[in-house]
Amino acid sequence: MKKTELNSKRLKRERETIELMIRYYCKKNHTENLCNECKELNEYAFARLLNCPFEDSKPVCSNCAVHCYKPEMREKVKNVMRFSGPRMLFRHPYLAVMHLINEKFGKNAILSKN
Ligand SMILES: [Zn+2]
Numbered sequence: 452m453k454k455t456e457l458n459s460k461r462l463k464r465e466r467e468t469i470e471l472m473i474r475y476y477c478k479k480n481h482t483e484n485l486c487n488e489c490k491e492l493n494e495y496a497f498a499r500l501l502n503c504p505f506e507d508s509k510p511v512c513s514n515c516a517v518h519c520y521k522p523e524m525r526e527k528v529k530n531v532m533r534f535s536g537p538r539m540l541f542r543h544p545y546l547a548v549m550h551l552i553n554e555k556f557g558k559n560a561i562l563s564k565n
């Protein structure tokens with residue numbers, strides 16, 4: 452059965468944080484209301500969370516999303532996080548945002564450039 456809701460609190464929070472980041476990124480770089488490209492990325496991120504097999508029992512997972520995002524989307528979401536992450540610390544709990552970024556891309560993800 453295909454899931455349409457996130458059951459885990461942790462994933463719900465992650466979902467909210469990612470959406471906020473994408474909206475903020477788009478507003479500053481593209482358009483006031485989510486453009487099609489960012490909408491697609493947002494939906495993609497949501498779909499990945501829906502398919503996350505770990506839910507609340509997710510282990511320490513610095514490699515998690517790296518493995519489940521396809522490369523193109525991974526690059527996009529990485530850009531979004533690099534842009535929005537540091538700027539959102541003012542409006543979002545610092546630890547929630549930093550944890551999310553570290554979890555996705557490893558420590559120093561914001562500072563490092565591949
Ligand atoms: Zn956009």
